[in-house]
Amino acid sequence: MKKILIGGVGSVLLGDDGVGPYAAHLIDANFEFSEGVVVEDLGTPGLDLVAHLTGVRALIIVDSVDNRKEPGSVTLYRKQDILKVRPAIRMDPHSPALTETLFVAELAGDAPDDVLLIGVTGKTYGDTPGLSDEVEAAVESAIAEVLREIERLGESYSRKAQPSDAGIWWTAYSENAV
C-alpha cells in the first residue's frame, strides 16, 4: 500500500529554518497514526527529496517559507501552487527546491497525488539552533494543519498516552555556547 509521508524540512542549526524538523520530532513523539503514515526529519535534502517520494501517495511538508508575511504566519500551499513557481537557475544542489523536486518525481512516475506544504514564515535564520518566539508559537497550529490533512486523506491519528522523547538534541545544553 502506498504511504503518506509527513516530512519536516530545514536546517536545525539555522534558527527558524529548523521549524520543519522540530515539528516532525514533536509529531513523532506525541501522536500515533494509522498504518502507512510515516514521519521523517528530512533535513535539507534539495533534489535528494525525490528518493523519498517512491511509494508515497500523499506528501505533507512542514517548512519555513519566505513569503513576506508576519513571522509565525502559517500558510498552506497545494501541489499546483508549488508547481507554478518558475525556479531560478540553480548554482548548487540545495537550490532545486520543492518545485523542481516534484517535477522530477513526476518524470520518474513517483510524484505523490496529494501535496500540502505547511509554510511557517520565519523571522531569524541566524547561526544558532532554536526557534524565535513567533515561530515557536506557530508550531502548534502547523501541527494542527498536519493532523487536519491526515483526516482529510482518510487516515486516523491519536495522541499517545505517554509521549516519547522528542529527541530535540540540537537545542540541548552546551555550557560554553554563545
Next chain:
Amino acid sequence: MTKRITIDPITRIEGHLRVDIEVENGSVSNAWASCTMWRGIEKILQGRDPREAWLFTQRFCGVCTTVHAMASVRAVEDALKLEIPLNAQLIRNLILIAHALHDHIVHFYHLSALDWVDVMQIPKADVNKTTALADSLSNWAGNSKNAFRQAKDKVLAVAASGQLGIFTNGYWGHPQMRLSPEVNLLAFAHYVQALDIQRKANMIVGMLGGKTPHIQNLTVGGVANAINLDSQATMNMDRLVEIKKLFDEVMNFVHNVYVPDVCAIAGMYPDWFSIGGGVKSYLAVPDLPLDTKSQAYDLPGGYLFDGNLGGVKTFKTAADDAFRKGVTEDVTHAWYEGSKPLHPWQGETVPQFTDWEADKKYSWVKAPRFQGKPMQVGPLAQVLIGYASGHELTRKWASAALAKVSAVAGVKATPDMLHSTLGRHAARAIRCAMLAELAGKHWQMLVENIGKGDVATHNAPQFPAGEISGVGTHEAPRGTLSHWVVVANGKIKNYQGVVPSTWNASPRDNNGKHGPYEASVMHSPIHDPQQPLEVIRTIHSFDPCMACACHTFDPEGKKLATVKVL
C-alpha cells in the same frame, strides 16, 4: 565596453553561491566567487562533548550529511589516536562509497547534464537512430527502443502540459547547445533511469547507516551496527546479500551508462576540453582505509602544483604530516576579522560584515591555502594525483575514458586535456567507476572478516585531561574535506571545518590570488551576456555546494542574471 554580470539566484535567506564576472569583447576579464551566507556552525560546537559533534556537523549540509559525520568522528579519533575495528572501517567505507555513487550520479544527470542537453530538441529525435547509437556505446538493458520511445513521449506530454519551463536551468535554444536530437534523447532517457539508480545507491546508505538522510550508526571509535549472521535483528547475511545486489546494479549503470554518456557528450563538445581550467594545483587525501590503524588505503592522495604531473607528491596517510602542517585559511577578502592566514586549529570565526566590495571583502567563504597556494579539489584532483602517481585503478579507468572520448571526438584525448570544464566531468565519471569497482572488494573483505568470527565494531574512547587536537579527513564527492578539532578536558575548545567547496569557491587571498572557481571562468568566452551559459557550465563542473544548508522555499520565484554596463 565592459559589462558586469552578477549571477545570484538566491535571496538573502537562502544565501548560497554568487558569481560576478566582467565581460569585455565576448570574454571574461575579471571574476569573483562569493558565498552569501554566514556559517557560524563552528561556534555552535564550542563547549560540547566531542562524541556528539558528528550529530551537529552532519547538519552542515543537507546533501552530503554523511561526509561531515565521518570527518567529525575521524577528527576526534585522530586526536585520541584511537584504533578502529576492521568491521567498522569497512562498514564506513561501504557507506562512503554508496554515498559518493549516489552523489556523482545525481550531479551529472540531474544537476548538470541539462547544461549540455537541450530537451527542446527531443521531439525531433528519431527513436531508431537513438537506439542504434545507444547500442554502439554499451549493452545496458535499459537501452531499448521501447525505453527511448517512452522517454520521448514523456517529453511530448510535458511540453503539451506547458510545464517544460520548469527546467529553466537549461538555456534551451542557446547556440552553444550542439547535440543532435538523438543524443539529447539518449541523455534524457538516462536522466530518468538515473533517478531510480541514485535512489538504490541511497538505500545502501540507509541500510548500513540506519537511516538516510542523517545516518545514525556512527560513534567515536567505530560504528554502532550489531553484527550477528544468524540474527534477523542485526546485520546478517541476508542483509549483506541485499546490499551487494544493490551495489552490483549501481555498478552496472555507472560502467555501462554513466561513463559512456559522459565520454560521448564530452566527445561532441571537444572545445570544452580547453575552456575552464584555472587553478592547476591539485590536492586530495587518501581514503578507504584497509586496516585498523589507517595505514593503508585503496584510494591515493597527495598534491601537485601548476599542472606539473611529474612533480606529484603523495600522502602516506589521510592525516599525513604534510597535510596537517600545510593548511591555512586567510580572511583578507572574507567577512571575518583577522590579519594573517591561520592554521585551522588556531582558526577564528569572528564575523566582520561589510558590503560586497570588489577590492576588499566580498564572501563568507574563507580562503584555504595549502603551502600558501590556492588548490583545486574534487574528482579531477583525485584522478590527476592518482594518474600521476601511477595508481593502477585510476590509470585503468582514466585510460578507458580517454579512449572513449578520442573515438567520439576523432582526436586523441590526453590527460593534459583534463585541466578543463569537461575534464572535471570526465574525472568524476572515472572516480565513480573506480568506487563502483571498489564496493565489491570492500564488501568481500567485510564478509570474510565477519566469517572469521570477528564481530567487533567499536573501541570505547577515553578522553585525557589537558588539551589534544586532531584532524579528520575524507576525500568526499566534492573533494578534500577536513574537520579540525581541539579538545580540552573532554570538551570541544575549537572546531573548524575546511570543506571542499571552500577550497574551490575561495575568494582571493592576501596575495590577490584567485580561488579555483574565479580562475576557471577567467577568459571564458561569453556568447550572450544575458545568458551566461558558459559560466554556468564551468561552475557546475565543480559540483558546487556551499554547505550552508539553508533553503527556505520562496513561493514568489526568482530571477538569475543581472547585467550592468560599467
